[in-house]
Amino acid sequence: MPEGHVTHRLAIGFTERLAGAPVRSTSPQGRFAEEAGEVDGHLLDAAEAYGKNLFVHFGDRAVHVHLGLAGKLAFVGDDGGGAARPITGAIRWRVENERGYADLRGPQACKLVDDAGIRSITDPLGPDPLREDADPEVGWARVRRSATPIGLLLMDQRISAGVGNIFRAEVLYRHRIDPMMQGRLLRRKEWDAIWTDLVGLMHDAVRKGRIDTVRPEHDPVAMGRAPRVDRHGGEVYVYRRADQACLVCATPVRTTTLGGRNLFWCPSCQRTSRRRVPAARG
DNA sequence: CCGGCATGGCAAA
DNA sequence: TTGCCCTGCCGGA
The missing domain is CATH 3.20.190.10 (MutM-like, N-terminal)
Known part of the structure; x- marks a missing residue:
């Protein structure tokens, strides 16, 4: 829980x-x-x-x-x-x-x-999206210089305290980011968007007592299909949906083990392989 | 009925 | 990287 x-x-x-x-x-x-x-x-x-x-x-x-x-x-x-x-x-x-x-x-x-x-x-905890005193810069400072996959970094309590396996999988899906991409390749704008999204998703989860991450336009119920609510009680895109069709593109959701935990992602929607942005000169 | 698994994190190797 | 802890729940026999 x-x-x-x-x-x-x-x-x-x-x-x-x-x-x-x-x-x-x-x-x-x-x-x-x-x-x-x-x-x-x-x-x-x-x-x-x-x-x-x-x-x-x-x-x-x-x-x-x-x-x-x-x-x-x-x-x-x-x-x-x-x-x-x-x-x-x-x-x-x-x-x-x-x-x-x-x-x-x-x-x-x-x-x-x-x-x-x-x-x-x-003291060792990073910013908690659910706390007023959270400073996302502290998390970004670690992410931007790390060669560790972003899928691992988001689970790191020194980077984003309170984020666990569901939020990490879902927020990466919502921002179409490959979980295996190195933190240092994440763009500043992307981190800001992820952080803002976490604040919203997590507050929503506090209110409702469940994690819902599916946008209205992808919601199975709204589209006249049966809900896919997981045992954890929420409507999600990829978490624990291995081999099931992606709600957006129908590609089978993939799973693997990362850092001893089950990771879920859509290999089609989440493709952010990119070259490292050259450092600015001067 | 029983084994494995779980939204986590630690220590040991 | 692996094993282990905590407890309850779920699925397969």
């Missing part, structure tokens, strides 16, 4: 449902028991997202959550406290008040940290 839009959505959910009052903090599974106990009964100030990291603030400390690949955090809100709150499966962290509760399962990280700990996590 976890690209940046999920984390930001969770931060909003935490703040709306559980902030501003003391919470009960436990670890039914036990692996977070000691630290959960340290903030049990404490005031939950707010939750904040930075890329794929979630910080749940308690005074000068915070619980740092990173969902990783398998993690899930579910809110069960507004049960009024009267209903049973069953313990099913491995619940690393349960946070609750009289209104409702949240269960965290299978996170890659769940740890109580202080200010220095927070900084050590956020």
